Amino acid sequence: MSTTLTRDDAPAMSHRQVLESLSGLLLGMFVSILAGTVVSTSMPRIISELHGDQTAYTWVVTSTLLATTVSTPIWGKLADLFNRKLLIQLALVLFVLGSALAGFSQDTNMLIGFRVVQGLGAGGLTALSQIIMADIISPRERGRYMGLFGGIMAVGTVGGPLIGGLLTDSVGWRWNFFVGVPVAIIAIILLQFTLKLPKRPARKVRIDYLGAIFLAGGVSLLLIWVSLAGKDFDWNSGQTYLMVGGAVALLIAFIVTELLVKEPIIPLGLFKNRTFTLAVIASISVGVAMFGTSVFLGQYMQLARGATPTESGLLTLPMIFGLLLSSMIVGNLISRTGRWKAFMVTGSILLTAGLYLMSTIAYDTNYVVVSLYMLVLGAGVGMVMQNLVLIVQNTVRPEQLGAASSNVAFFRSLGGTIGVSVMGSVLGTTVANMVGDRKDDLLAAAAKYGAKGIEALKSLQSGQLPEVNHLPSGIRTIIESVYGQSVADIFLIAVPLAVVTIIAIAFLPNVKLGTKTAIERMKEKEAGGTPLQTAEENAVEVAEAMIGAPATGSVTAVRRADGDASAPENGR
Secondary structure (H helix, E strand, O other), rough: OOOOOOOHHHHOOOHHHHHHHHHHHHEEEEEEEEEEHOOOOOHHHHHOOOOOOHHHHHHHHHHHHHHHHHHHHHHHHHHOOOOOHHHHHHHHHHHHHHHHHHHHOOOHHHHHHHHHHHHHHHHHHHHHHHHHHHHOOHHHHHHHHHHHHHHHHHHHHHHHHHHHHHHHHHOOOOOOHHHHHHHHHHHHHHHHOOOOOOOOOOOOOOOOOHHHHHHHHHHHHHHHHHHHHOEEEEEOOHHHHHHHHHHHHHHHHHHHHHHHOOOOOOOOOHHOHHHHHHHHHHHHHHHHHOOOOHHHHHHHHHHOOOOOOOHHHHHOOOHHHHHHHHHHHHHHHHHHOOOHHHHHHHHHHHHHHHHHOOOOOOOOOHHHHHHHHHHHHHHHHHHHHHHHHHHHOOOOHHHHHHHHHHHHHHHHHHHHHHHHHHHHHHHHHHHHHHHHHHHHHHHHHHHHHHHHHHHHHHHHHEOOOOOOOOOOOHHHHHHHHHHHHHHHHHHEEEEEEEEHHHHHHOOOOOOOOOOOOOOHHHHHHHOOOOOOOOOOHHHHHHHHHHOOOOOOHHHHHHHHHOOOOOOOOOOO
């Protein structure tokens, strides 16, 4: 047996040292979340003032999610090759630049373009924050810090809509984009002086540029098709065949490229790891729930309940409290016990129940009832989302940590991006159909208000998002009921995906979390001079040596005898 470093040979960081190292990271994550949520309650007014329609509304959100989605695995791969501290600072710089430019937008096209830049930076923050945590904190201890990240996420998600609403109602919506810039600059400085990462073994750098191009092109073309089909052209049309065919061809080219290059962006061998594959499947619907609800809840509160941007932020607090409490409490319980599966199965059930309950709401549903539904949904998301990354990090080899972590986040963002695009398309179509069905009622209501009513009706027929508080009361009631029913319908779309999440999590191997950081495991590899084995491989090797023959019994039984089950799956 080869000699390896023990945990004592590489002393773990103290709680204070970890918190100091994470301070800039947490602030960077906060500003990233803030930028995404600060506009959520202001979007109806932003799109209205920039003379945009429902498609523009969807793409202002989708453009950021798309850029984040496509860039996340690329950032993750770069993290396996380059200095992670420098990369996360670069991500923040891109984020600051995109945010500042978005505040100067003169139309929805400019806003969408600058939000792409913002999304590229957010992709880096999404991937690198999880990877850096794994460098300095063991899986067993990471649960309590995941709770911290959950808390920061909740604060950013709570504070964003409130700050955005207040800024929009007081000094104008453009400050939604400017407000995060000074915070991001402070985060960059903090990262420089507080983030101290252990030295990693040097690796030869190879970047998969061709794979990045094929991935970005394929995913982007697919999402553009989803957002335009049914509105600008029929689902069954030449444009559909051309766009879907092109997307499929690009994604096939991406897969072939990943099989051939030495340093793929998405190592396809990771899918041989059962935990990774099931976590990816589960992440997709979590992304739909997380991003879809945050986008369309604001629209529901303002267009179906007549709330102002500030009120909209306050009205969505129950969901945020559910996410905050569940992520922090469950994170600490996971660290204390080392066990996670029961919590995640419970969370996936709550997620599914919350989505179904939200599909039953209407414009006049009692707010206490809506609050309860949001609380259930938030609790489910908080129990599942961050822990999916944690259990994957616990199973993969340390040299694949960046790619594995970022790809779970990639598929979560992909689910959210596709979900928002599909939901937005369905919402626009449903609203248009329901408004058409109630055309006679709208004409009768408009006639009561003379010229004012006719002008309001023309505005609705133009496709622009209405400011319901400015509509005559008769027309307003009809439009609120239309949006209330339409938003409920899009929540129902996500329910089948959530059921898939329950199944995927139920079949995840129930492995106790390990006690070594990624850096410690890499040092073991260096000291041993042999490829790093996972805990399961080591345990099987010991069993074979003891009985003098290949171990054919249950690997689970051997694993229980092993002291550190930090990485039970070998990917074979």
